[in-house]
Amino acid sequence: MLPHMDGTSGSHDERRRAFAAFLRSRRERLVPSEVGLPNGFRRRTSGLRREEVAQLAGVGVTWYTWLEQGRRVSPSAEVLDALATALRLDAAERRHLFVLADRPPALKREAGPEVVDAPIRRMLASLGGQPAYVIGRRWDILAWNRAAAAVFGDYARLEGDARNVMHLMFANPAHRAMLADWPSLAAVTLAMFRADYAPYRGDADFERLIASLRAASPEFREWWPRQEIAGHLSGHKRIDHPAAGRMLFEYTSFAVSGAEGLRLAVYTPVAEGDTERKLAGLMREPDRTPARRREPA
Structure with missing residues (x-):
């Protein structure tokens, strides 16, 4: 007999995988010098290392690794904010990160007047x-x-x-x-x-x-x-x-x-x-x- 498949659980698993893939893609596109880190000479891949993102965001390396692996961990809004800052996400990317984490973003009004293009x-x-x-x-x-x-x-x-x-x-x-x-x-x-x-x-x-x-x-x-x-x-x-x-x-x-x-x-x-x-x-x-x-x- 096949195991019972919960549609909601499957949706959550897919969202975690998408969340993990998005984190990896944003980490790998960053140049270390963009976040104040030395580029070094022994980087086998482009972008930041996981431990560097963890350091910038103020979270544990193991815990951040679990996020990129799609493990069943639930980051708080404060942690998501820290990750968005560490990864230099723009407004659309930050919103996408919160959506994938199944958390409504706590929005902040931009300084200055709103502009209609x-x-x-x-x-x-x-x-x-x-x-x-x-x-x-x-x-x-x-x-x-x-x-x-x-x-x-x-x-x-x-x-x-x-x-x-x-x-x-x-x-x-x-x-x-x-x-x-x-x-x-x-x-x-x-x-x-x-x-x-x-x-x-x-x-x-x-x-x-x-x-x-x-x-x-x-x-x-x-x-x-x-x-x-x-x-x-x-x-x-x-x-x-x-x-x-x-x-x-x-x-x-x-x-x-x-x-x-x-x-x-x-x-x-x-x-x-x-x-x-x-x-x-x-x-x-x-x-x-x-x-x-x-x-x-």
Whole structure:
């Protein structure tokens, strides 16, 4: 009789083998001088030795050897961080290392402002009939197209936390008034934000935003402790525009390749409610409410 094969166990074994192979490949590509070690004259193979990686990462040589052999050992997040540093992994490689180790990476916000590259900005501009914008790790709105400004208002008028999706959702009355299904939409948006916030827990900018939302919104204050989590979802959004009336969009978002934490959100007009024609009208007249400043939504 053949032994019972657990599919989950087999998957874990395969992941350990992939983890081991990835470690070896990253070790073998490094030149000793790149990490401050002498190249020497008696190296039979290229790259670092196992004991050198172990020394750089602050772990035992035997234990590191077991990792490269695919043994059933489980490195902590701290050890994975140390290995990533020792092996000079970039952001994508570091994330891959954590995935293979079956541990979620503890992400850190990069110093300086987030940047939306020119190709993404050109793509935004090309979406003439679809409101679209790019959000960052903390859901700050970083770039948008003319259609988004026509429907939701000019985000350039907002600064700091005010140009943040969660702030707009929970602390901007004009934005809230435009969302026909605000209670259900706000609840699921909060759950998606919490999932994205988890890797950055403790980050000062995140914590400051959350504190301000607790102070500004009774709903946020009530819902945040519930610990609800949701992945990024697609669906329909009904917009009650102050000038064009009811508009219906199909909403989806995509991770921006090569940019950690950035997502592209796109609103596609739905035939119901003559939304496409209304959007075209708004884009012909960018400011339909001159009597008062309409805050972006």
